[in-house]
Amino acid sequence: MQIVGTTTQMEAWAASRNRKFHINEILIIEDTDHGDLQAEVVQTSSFNRYIPLANEQSGLVDPDVLNSMRSLGFDLKNETIYVAKLRLLEEINKPITVGSHVRVPIFSEVEKLLVKKRPAEGLTLGVIMGTGDVAKGMPEDLLDVALLYNKEEGIIPQNGVPFVFDYRSMDNYPHIGIFGGSGSGKSFGLRVLLEELMGKKVPAVVFDPHYELQFNDPFPGLPDFYKEDYKRRFVILAAGTDVGIEFSELTSDDIVSLLRSSSGSLTDAMENAIKTLHKKGDSYHSFASRIANMAEALDDEESVKKQAREEELLDGAERERVKEMAKLLRTYKDKIGGSAHTLRAITRRLHRLDMEGVFVPLGTHAIEEALMRRQLVVIRGSIWFLQVFASYLVRKLYQKRRAYRDSIQKGKPIEEKFPPFVIITDEAHNFAPTGALESPTKAILKEIAQEGRKYGVFLVLATQRPALLDDTITAQLSTKIVFRTVRATDIQVIREETDLTSEEASRLPYLPSGTAFLSSAITGRTVAIRIRVSKTTSPHASNPFEELDESFAELDAKLWEALTDLLPIDAFNLTAYLPEISRKMRRTISHDELAHALQSFAEDGRLLAERTPFGLRYRRR
Known part of the structure; x- marks a missing residue:
């Protein structure tokens, strides 16, 4: 392998007669002026006498490269030649020397470049692409730590240097974005x-x-050596059932924020009414009742005042209700500055949240306890519910962590300990949309994106549409893992927010599933990686068409077993067979279902359909 063609202080072309170049692999240029230089393959090609590339008119191969190869002894008309574009990993002060020998490095030469942390110290995410040859000679702690997978072969060997992410460096370079289209991995x-x-x-x-x-x-x-048990390391909680918002913990500002998050904008009158009527420690029932009573009092003010003057004429429960409404009028009428219509609008918004299960007596205690146990907390729910709940939860957890860190920094008595933590969400563009679009969680996620690092609170935001994610947040994601992306607008955002080269960006629409570019201030360069096989599987991981073959074939087998003892069966009299077949199947079988099954079994060759004067008769072949 040799350097050919015109070179610069950053780029050069290499040619080889007998070795194919691998995209993203690291090579050593033995430069006579600069010593050994590390370079990455960013583009590959090959040609021979059967492919009309070996001429200056083709435009696919630089004429300078062709002339240089000729002068170095390459036979362009008769040899198969492999060509690669190389980019230095560190800029030098004058061009790379043409004719310099190029070779594959041994692992020790590139160990510091490829392995920033050992697997015991970092997050082993996958294998660095193009490192199959370099991996020979790796120490034992780097072997078999990132097994791979493909659909054709199943689990396959590591075959490369593992990529280990230095997550502790997020203290300086916070937050991770994971981008990729459907099916990208x-x-x-x-x-x-x-x-x-x-x-x-x-x-x-x-x-x-x-x-x-x-x-x-x-x-x-x-x-067996690769399996890991995570059962004690995570908890799954259903939003609205296991966890929610404990209303008595809410402040007036919390209620305003919550209603704005769930229902859009609030009028000034609505906001003022909430802050006026809410009392510290209110339950949902006490607050909702106070608003409803105030609305009724405003609707019929004169009647309420009259009844209050004649309260001795009312029974006990009605007397207390009238006294309460009269008191509300005296106390709040001049303060709320709104009408009964305003109060009922508040009531409708509160009622919706209550009916959706947002208000749960145990609140967020289960989440906080799990974080203290250093577990992963999975919170499940609809997008709308998660947005509303997250607007409250993320703010609450962030404030707890911030209060604890601030108490240490200010030398005050230390507040209750609360650990650093990571907030993670898929469909992130729904939680923090770009531009003027609003979302309940957008404001707090932006705050954490800009300030969270100081308090040990970090974000991992995954989305198919990075172009729809808030610009401020995207800019704060120091690490971006980019899978196959097709939309031009998304690719443009990725190019603006990463150090992907034009060659790498052009490959984004064609990346195989599970392959990604990782652009990070922590690694200092873009690294192409293949994600390792996961040690666990999703409940939705099975192929739906395989499910058809397996699950529904089982139903066919049960029906076949149920009707075989009844053969032959006459099509004109199917109703007579239904009770017995339904009993065997332990469910009701309809006339149409049995007719369809008999026809299918005949088409499959398991039954013979004979014509009789009374219609078809099905019997065994």
Whole structure:
């Protein structure tokens, strides 16, 4: 392998007669002026006498490269030649020397470049692409730590240097973005990241709108040495059932924020009424009743005052209700500055939240306890519910962590300990949309994106549409893991927010599933990686068409077994067979279902359909 063509202080072309170049592999240029230089392959090609590239008119190969190869002894008309574009990993002060020998490095030469942390110290996410040859000679602690998977072969060997992410450096370079279109491997990569966080006992909260993040079931076919039990490292909580908002903990500002989050904008009158009528420690019932009574009092003010003057004429319960409304009028009428209509609008918004199960007596205690145990907390619910709940939960957890850190910094008596933690969500563009679009969680996520690092609160935001994610947040994601992306607008955002080269960006629409570019201030350069096989599997992981073959074939087998003892069966009299077949199946079988099954079994060759004067008769072949 030799350097050919015109070179610069950053780029050069290499040619070889007998070795194919691998995209993203690291090579050593033995430059006579600069010594050994490390370079990455960013583009590859090959040609021979059967492919009309070996001429200056083709435009596909630089004429300078062709002329240089000729002068170095390459036979362009008769040899197969492999060509690669190389980019130095560190700029030099004058061009690379043409004719310099190029070779594959040994592992020790590139160990510091490729391995920033050992697997015991970081998050093992996958294998660095193009490092198959370099991996020979790796120490034992880097072997078999990132097994791979493909659909054709199943679990396959590591075959490369593992990529180990230095998560502790997020203290300086916070937050992670995971981008990729449908089927790109984004969700698979997110699962691997969560497994690694659990392995390092990093407390985290993940919002799961797809109900797919559980870690009980091992990935099929894993060797025993690679399996890991996560059952004690995570908890799954249903929003609105297991966790929610404890109303008595809310302040007036919390209620305003919550209603604005769930229902859009509030009028000034509504906000003023909430802050005026709410009392510290109110339950949902006491607050909702106070608003309803105030609305009724405003609607019929004169009648309420009259009844209050004649309260001795009322029975006990009615007397107390009238006294309460009269008191509300005296206390708040001049303060709320709104009408009964305003109060009823508040009531409707509160009622919706209550009916959706947002207000739960135990509140967020289960989440806080799990974080203290350094577990991963999976919170499941609809996108709307998670947005509303997250607007409250994330703010509450962030404030608890911030109060604890501030008390240490200010030398005050230390508040109740609360650990650093990570907030994770898929469909992140719904939680923090770009531009003027609003979302309940957008404001707090922006605050954490800008300030969270100081307090040990970090974000992992996954989305298929990075162009729809808030610009401020995207800019704060120091690490971006980019899977296959097709939309031009998304690719443009990725190019603006990462150090991907034009060659790498052009490959984004064609990346195989599970392959990604990782652009990070922590690694200092873009690294192409193949995500390792996950150690657990999603409950939705089975192929739906395989499900058809397996689950519904089982139903056919049961029906076949139920009717075989009754053969032959006359089509004109199917109703007579239904009770017995339904009894055997332990469910009701309809006339149409039995007729369809008999026809299908005949088409499959299991039954013979004979014509009789009375119609078809089905019997065994």
